Amino acid sequence: MDGIIDEVRWLFGRGFFINTKTFFTMFDLLQYTQAIQQMRDELIHVGVKELRTADEVSAILPESKGTTLVFVNSVCGCAAGKARPGFAMSLQNNVVPDHLYTVFAGQDKAATEEARKFFTGYPPSSPSVALLKDGELVGMIERRQIEGRSASDVAQDLKSLYNKFCAQ
Numbered sequence: 001m002d003g004i005i006d007e008v009r010w011l012f013g014r015g016f017f018i019n020t021k022t023f024f025t026m027f028d029l030l031q032y033t034q035a036i037q038q039m040r041d042e043l044i045h046v047g048v049k050e051l052r053t054a055d056e057v058s059a060i061l062p063e064s065k066g067t068t069l070v071f072v073n074s075v076c077g078c079a080a081g082k083a084r085p086g087f088a089m090s091l092q093n094n095v096v097p098d099h100l101y102t103v104f105a106g107q108d109k110a111a112t113e114e115a116r117k118f119f120t121g122y123p124p125s126s127p128s129v130a131l132l133k134d135g136e137l138v139g140m141i142e143r144r145q146i147e148g149r150s151a152s153d154v155a156q157d158l159k160s161l162y163n164k165f166c167a168q
Helices: 002-013 026-044 054-063 077-090 109-116 151-165
Strands: 067-073 099-104 128-133 136-141
Touching: 026 067, 026 077, 026 099, 054 099, 054 109, 067 077, 067 109, 077 151, 099 109, 128 151, 136 151
Parallel strands: 067 099
Antiparallel strands: 067 128, 128 136
16 A cells, blocks of 8 residues: 555656645545556566565575566556566567566565665666576666667567577
């Protein structure tokens, strides 16, 4: 629930409310929660496992053998229109990572913070995609590489990472 409240504050702080007398009703909050779940489901439906707590991240990522992809999900438009669809398209490749995980920035904050500890040399960015090999970062696609590009372009960037680092 804290993630939802923070997102409401974020939206309000950016002028998404024209009438200052407007407020979120329980119905609005329910719609927002359902929208967040749909964003989660886009990744779950293509075989990605959610990591929702810092403990889950710290138990799984350091122990992952082979290649591990971590998708940092986001509510922003470039995540919806480019990153999530591009990622789904990228899985139509001859080689893909051994393990697929996601954390949700702004929603599962502790999990996201913990995952970002593995992305050394990169500032926090969402959406973003990290590729680890035996627990070490080998590739990263940041938000700045997603914005202004098509889902197909994002998919191609990811496929290039898979082809370079994933076993055939």
